[in-house]
Amino acid sequence: MARLLKLNVFRYNPQDPKSVPHLQTYVLDETDNMTMFIALNRVREEQDPGLQFDFCCRAGICGSCAMVINGRPSLACHTKTKDLPDEITLLPLPVFKLIGDLSVDTGVWFRAMYDKVESWIHTRKEFDPKALEERMDNAVAEQIYELERCIECGCCVAACGTARLRDDFMGAAALNRVARFVVDPRDTRTDKEYFEIIGNDTGIFGCMGLLACEDVCPKDLPLQNQLGYLRRKMGITALKSLFSRK
Amino acid sequence: MSSILAMHVAQPSRRDAYLDWLQMLSGAALVLFMWSHMILVSSVIIGPGAMNAIAGFFERTYMAQIGGPLVFAAFLFHFVLAARKVPFRAEKQGVAWAHAKMMHHRDTWLWIVQVVTAMVILIMGAIHMWVVLTSLPISAEKSAARIQGGWWLLFYLVLLPMVELHVSIGFYRIGVKWGVIKADARSGAKKAENILFGVFMVIGLVTLVRFMFLAI
Ligand code: HEM
Ligand code: SF4
Ligand code: SF4
Numbered sequence: 001m002a003r004l005l006k007l008n009v010f011r012y013n014p015q016d017p018k019s020v021p022h023l024q025t026y027v028l029d030e031t032d033n034m035t036m037f038i039a040l041n042r043v044r045e046e047q048d049p050g051l052q053f054d055f056c057c058r059a060g061i062c063g064s065c066a067m068v069i070n071g072r073p074s075l076a077c078h079t080k081t082k083d084l085p086d087e088i089t090l091l092p093l094p095v096f097k098l099i100g101d102l103s104v105d106t107g108v109w110f111r112a113m114y115d116k117v118e119s120w121i122h123t124r125k126e127f128d129p130k131a132l133e134e135r136m137d138n139a140v141a142e143q144i145y146e147l148e149r150c151i152e153c154g155c156c157v158a159a160c161g162t163a164r165l166r167d168d169f170m171g172a173a174a175l176n177r178v179a180r181f182v183v184d185p186r187d188t189r190t191d192k193e194y195f196e197i198i199g200n201d202t203g204i205f206g207c208m209g210l211l212a213c214e215d216v217c218p219k220d221l222p223l224q225n226q227l228g229y230l231r232r233k234m235g236i237t238a239l240k241s242l243f244s245r246k
Numbered sequence: 247m248s249s250i251l252a253m254h255v256a257q258p259s260r261r262d263a264y265l266d267w268l269q270m271l272s273g274a275a276l277v278l279f280m281w282s283h284m285i286l287v288s289s290v291i292i293g294p295g296a297m298n299a300i301a302g303f304f305e306r307t308y309m310a311q312i313g314g315p316l317v318f319a320a321f322l323f324h325f326v327l328a329a330r331k332v333p334f335r336a337e338k339q340g341v342a343w344a345h346a347k348m349m350h351h352r353d354t355w356l357w358i359v360q361v362v363t364a365m366v367i368l369i370m371g372a373i374h375m376w377v378v379l380t381s382l383p384i385s386a387e388k389s390a391a392r393i394q395g396g397w398w399l400l401f402y403l404v405l406l407p408m409v410e411l412h413v414s415i416g417f418y419r420i421g422v423k424w425g426v427i428k429a430d431a432r433s434g435a436k437k438a439e440n441i442l443f444g445v446f447m448v449i450g451l452v453t454l455v456r457f458m459f460l461a462i
């Protein structure tokens with residue numbers, strides 16, 4: 001006997017002055033292997049063509065379907081309804097700008113973040129198009145790849161108490177980005193240069209270690225370990241300059 | 247001059263890093279103190295003689311007279327540093343509360359517990375230290391008299407769990423923030439945190455009971 005799911009969905013259109021934020025309830029019969037992504041598409045097709053939410057890849061790759069599902073920021077396409085109770089509440093991710101209903105703009109946030117952490121390889125080496133590509137140690141390449149897997153869904157930022165308390169906090173995704181360049185031997189930035197980006201309360205020292213980021217990341221990025229690593233590294237960088245300069 | 251410039255153009259600074267170190271170190275120092283404190287006070291379980299001997303040692307070496315106020319200073323210092331992270335405005339408190347309720351996430355709740363216990367400790371801990379340090383020397387009989395009076399028993403029954411919660415959560419959080427506790431050790435560390443809380447609660451309660459029944 002299939003369950004009837006009760007979806008309480010956040011509805012609000014910031015463009016429309018008459019729109020009032022509210023929860024709208026939809027009832028839907030559950031099917032085999034149903035994900036939140038399938039459920040929402042059926043609601044849109046069968047009950048309410050005006051419902052706004054984002055998706056693209058439906059396979060946990062593009063990061064666009066993140067929303068708050070029964071309190072937890074997660075990917076709609078990654079969440080099976082069979083793991084949820086009969087009543088499911090869907091909210092848009094906090095922190096990010098609301099476009100409408102469940103749809104938020106994570107792009108602007110991530111773009112600004114990449115500018116801030118200068119998310120590109122910094123090097124003065126002249127590029128020689130004819131030379132063979134420089135080899136990289138396999139273990140290092142794997143370590144970089146592990147941190148590159150972030151799909152920019154924004155779940156870790158929406159789950160972060162610090163990010164909700166202060167708008168200027170960089171969030172785990174940004175700090176993880178920095179950690180990715182720290183391990184990359186092609187990036188010649190020194191610890192001191194990284195310190196200038198993240199060595200303050202908008203960066204690593206603002207993190208209060210609540211570890212919601214680690215617990216919600218749908219791609220299981222090793223955020224806890226990276227945050228700990230960066231705090232130690234940046235803390236030691238500060239102490240070193242205490243003894244070296246002047 | 248440099249401060250005038252820095253007011254208008256943010257300069258890279260090491261301030262937040264130093265403050266974070268000091269917050270962690272002051273917290274860790276207070277945790278160590280609380281453990282030694284527990285050894286002193288719970289020695290009354292063995293007998294008032296044991297507690298008086300330890301207290302007498304601190305008195306003779308002037309560690310009570312000098313160390314006491316120093317601990318008080320460290321306590322206030324830690325408060326000032328940690329308060330940087332506490333939402334004091336009603337609006338932010340509302341955000342923090344709504345966030346914790348939304349998330350159903352243990353570590354997020356633990357942080358709320360840490361902030362609330364901190365405020366209780368700030369007030370009750372200050373009262374406690376004031377009372378003890380203004381009536382030196384410390385003795386088992388004096389403490390027992392206070393506790394048998396009734397109101398102080400109630401006072402300690404509130405303060406004890408607050409301190410033990412704050413200490414065990416703080417100890418765990420230092421571990422995860424500084425990467426001493428890695429991801430694979432986290433569930434073990436949580437268990438250790440609970441055991442720590444449980445053991446110190448039991449010692450603390452047994453100590454209070456012992457004071458209740460100490461002949462003065
Ligand atoms: C017996 C007294 C106390 C002990 C043993 C103690 C211990 C600790 C420890 C070990 C930490 C973790 C440090 C860190 O995360 O870097 C901590 C954090 C904290 N303490 Fe205390 N503390 C005490 C009193 C207080 C008081 C009076 C306050 C008053 C405001 C306070 C407020 C806080 C706060 C808000 C945090 C969290 C800081 C953060 O989230 O980064 N503590 N404490
Ligand atoms: S560990 Fe740090 S970055 Fe992660 S959720 Fe907590 S405060 Fe945010
Ligand atoms: S770190 Fe994880 S939760 Fe955060 S944006 Fe990347 S994939 Fe999403």
Ligand code: FES
Nearest residue numbers: 058062063065077
């Ligand atoms: S639709 Fe792409 S991650 Fe869910």
